[in-house]
Amino acid sequence: MKIGIVCYPTFGGSGVVATELGKALAKADHKIHFITYSQPTRLDFFNENLFYHEVDIRSYPLFEYPPYELALASKMVDVVKYEKLDLLHVHYAIPHASAAYMAKQILKTEGINIPIVTTLHGTDITLVGKDPSYAPVVTFSINESDGVTAVSDDLKKDTYQHFKILKDIAVIPNFIDLERFKKQKKEHFKKAICPNNEKLIVHTSNFRKVKRVDDVVRIFNKMRQHVPAKLLLVGDGPERSNIEALCRELGTCDDIRFLGKLEAVEEVLSVADLFIMPSEKESFGLAALEAMACEVPVISTNAGGLPELNINGKTGFLSKVGDIDDMTKNALHILNDSNLHTFKHNALARAKEFDITNIMPMYEDFYRDILKAQ
Ligand code: GMT
Incomplete structure (x- = not known):
């Protein structure tokens, strides 16, 4: 045709x-x-x-x-x-x-x-x-x-x-194109960002209000009181300067890196342990699917079509929009070393369906x- x-x-x-x-x-x-x-x-x-x-x-x-x-x-x-x-x-x-x-x-x-x-x-x-x-x-x-x-x-x-x-x-x-989005060996990259074996959390979006990137930072801030972690924020958009201000206010700047727009996002996802998508609305959540294809479990809201992708308790967890405490609790559960492998495995298996x-x-x-x- x-x-x-x-x-x-x-x-x-x-x-x-x-x-x-x-x-x-x-x-x-x-x-x-x-x-x-x-x-x-x-x-x-x-x-x-x-x-x-x-x-x-x-x-x-x-x-x-x-x-x-x-x-x-x-x-x-x-x-x-x-x-x-x-x-x-x-x-x-x-x-x-x-x-x-x-x-x-x-x-x-x-x-x-x-x-x-x-x-x-x-x-x-x-x-x-x-x-x-x-x-x-x-x-x-x-x-x-x-x-x-x-x-x-x-x-x-x-x-x-x-x-x-x-x-x-x-x-x-x-x-998703699984030939492109797959876990690659990028251990040197992980070592550079997480020199003390911290857990690596990733969020990617266009930094619009609907993505609630401030919730990502608040969840991260609560999580790292229990587990050593670093956060990578990929993408750019209108909320970026507000998010930077929030990091300063919470004193989390040393553990958060803003990477801006990246073409090879799969390289970052390859070394991630958890992906956070706290969107207020999300018809599908392609960025979460890209993470899952790279074996990264997802903490998301139950907004829009997200429950059709992220299976609660299997590939990650679903919470109500704005429920930072629940998302933090779920994130810590996934990052527990006895659970992480199973969630990663399930995330990839689910991504394969797409x-x-x-x-x-x-x-x-x-x-x-x-x-x-x-
Ligand atoms: O998420 C955005 O703001 C970008 C937007 C777009 O149209 O480019 O994404 C929408 O389409 C994607 C591809 O179908 C979906 O995976 C996203 O969930 C959807 N975003 C929203 O519904 C907010």
């Missing part, structure tokens, strides 16, 4: 899923055309089946906000027409689903039918999408898509709850069904 993929090309989970899906489809001999405003982060190599089309966003003094959606729709029209695409797959509803709708209508006037698949990733529904400033357009463009998928049962449920959706939503979970080789064919089948229905 010739498939156009539209996504945010940055470090966010939806962009990672879209890019990894495109790479896997290209490996299976489909022709994949990425349509984005810059080169997707994980698409920095050559493959004969992968193509990249940059959206040109023209500015003009009149525009306080350059109309990205129009530039994107125009690019979609161009690529569908000249590359003779079979289908467009847009990741994250805002504004990709409505731009795709516009492109579809334009192409229709030229006698071209292009089916649209929209994948809902999380905040496009739970945070941004349901805001009245976007909700009518999000509802309309989901209903007008030819196929809709969500990354967890919980996100599907939320979508039906918040919007008047008349379409079936298929659940296709996030996935291997890309199991999930990618679900998208292929979904595309075929949509094309058949045209």
Whole structure:
């Protein structure tokens, strides 16, 4: 198939899923055309089946906000027409689903039918999408898509709850490439960070409020009163300076390192003993899956789709949002040397269920069904 993929090309989970899906489809001999405003982060190599089309966003003094959606729709029209695409797959509803709708209508006037698949990733529904400033357009463009998928049962449920959706939503979970995300021998790295054999705790996120990174620091602060430990914070975002201030206030700075955005996050995960994800909302929790694939158990909240990934008492533990005491207690239980090995083993076994080789064919089948229905 010739498939156009539209996504945010940055470090966010939806962009990672879209890019990894495109790479896997290209490996299976489909022709994949990425349509984005810059080169997707994980698409920095050559493959004969992968193509990249940059959206040109023209500015003009009149525009306080350059109309990205129009530039994107125009690019979609161009690529569908000249590359003779079979289908467009847009990741994250805002504004990709409505731009795709516009492109579809334009192409229709030229006698071209292009089916649209929209994948809902999380905040496009739970945070941004349901805001009245976007909700009518999000509802309309989901209903007008030819196929809709969500990354967890919980996100599907939320979508039906918040919007008047008349379409079936298929659940296709996030996935992981186990050839890349696996425990590597990085003992020198562990020794450098934990010279006295401290336990290593890791959190990765975009440091937005919804991730509750301050809870990570508070849990860590309580834990280290019982077990020697170090914390690595990977990623960057709007809350970073508040978190630094909190570390200073709690006097934990010597044991916490901010690593910023990292491409090879699997190297850090390879030496971690525990991953903490205290999110207020999380449709799936791709970062937790990446940790589990590297044999790292997960302390998380029970928000959103997290219970569909992290199995309470097996691969880690689930707590209520904000319950720092419970998450601390659970973290100490996992880090106990008599438990740690079993949790690590279970985390990897669970991650294997989300291997890309199991999930990618679900998208292929979904595309075929949509094309058949045209
Ligand atoms: O977590 C974020 O803020 C990034 C966001 C995105 O759209 O890039 O992630 C969402 O999509 C990921 C991939 O499907 C999911 O694994 C994340 O759970 C989801 N984030 C939220 O729901 C908060």
